[in-house]
Amino acid sequence: MDPTRPFAGVPSPEGTPAVPDPGPLLRSASRGDQAAFAQLYDLTAARVHGLALRVVRDPAQAEEVTQEAFLEIWRTASRFDPDRGSPLAWMLTITHRKAVDRVRSAEAATRRDVTYHQQNQPVEHDSTAExxxxxxxxxxxxxxxxxxxxxxxxxxxxxxxxxxxxxxxxxxxxxxxxxxxxxxxxxxxxxxxxxxxxx
Structure with missing residues (x-):
């Protein structure tokens, strides 16, 4: 599996059984083992995508966040410290951070649009103070x-x-x-x- 290709058709997390320990696969992936990374993806994609979808609330955006999260997991697998938590928690933390970044980016774009419209309208003192x-x-x-x-x-x-x-x-x-x-x-x-x- 090429870790740089898009992750299309991510399965839904509904009804997914508990994920077995992905630690051994993560350790192998950290040494550049692409086959192990492919198995890690297959094992955890539903959970990762489910979290991304829950945060961004848009299927297309969630797939992009899932791709970004797995790319970072591939690049930073060697930094995982088992003393600080489980492999899955570490992966989900990366996913959550990527998803929140995506939401904040969208909110910033919305704020820019709102600011543009506000700057082209008279602004009352009260709304400025608020x-x-x-x-x-x-x-x-x-x-x-x-x-x-x-x-x-x-x-x-x-x-x-x-x-x-x-x-x-x-x-x-x-x-x-x-x-x-x-x-x-x-x-x-x-x-x-x-x-x-x-x-």
Missing amino acids: AAHASLEARRVRGALGTLTPVQREALELAYFGGYTHTQVASMLDLPVGTAKTRIRDGLIRLRDTMGVGQ
């Missing part, structure tokens, strides 16, 4: 997210950007449900304290 407040609030949220630990941020992103339940987050990160809930709760507490909510 836009400034929203921009400051977004900056505060981004700053607060930066204070989270990597495991807290990963769990929060899956739960709130990805829209997954605690049980699904636990499954994707290969964690007990209680541990996933704790990471999400602790992350939310840190966000609240950093942003001064309720103070």
Whole structure:
């Protein structure tokens, strides 16, 4: 399998059984084994595409995100550290990051269009103040997210950007449900304290 070719016809994750441990295939792929990478793709494509589709909510965009994620997995397989999580969680984290980047890119394009139209219309003082407040609030949220630990941020992103339940987050990160809930709760507490909510 050529790891640079488009990944068309990605299967749907519905009804897909639990994915066996992709670790050995990932390790072989990290040494340039294209056959192992092809097997890794076949083993995990449904889960990767399912996550991409859940985030971007557009089948064509989800296939592109899936392709981008597998290309990065191929290029960076040697960087996978089993001490920091399961192979599947690492792959899904890459996928989630690519999907969120795609959503942000689309939102940025939409904002550019909106800005263009707003600049060609009279803008009232109140709407200017509201836009400034929203921009400051977004900056505060981004700053607060930066204070989270990597495991807290990963769990929060899956739960709130990805829209997954605690049980699904636990499954994707290969964690007990209680541990996933704790990471999400602790992350939310840190966000609240950093942003001064309720103070």
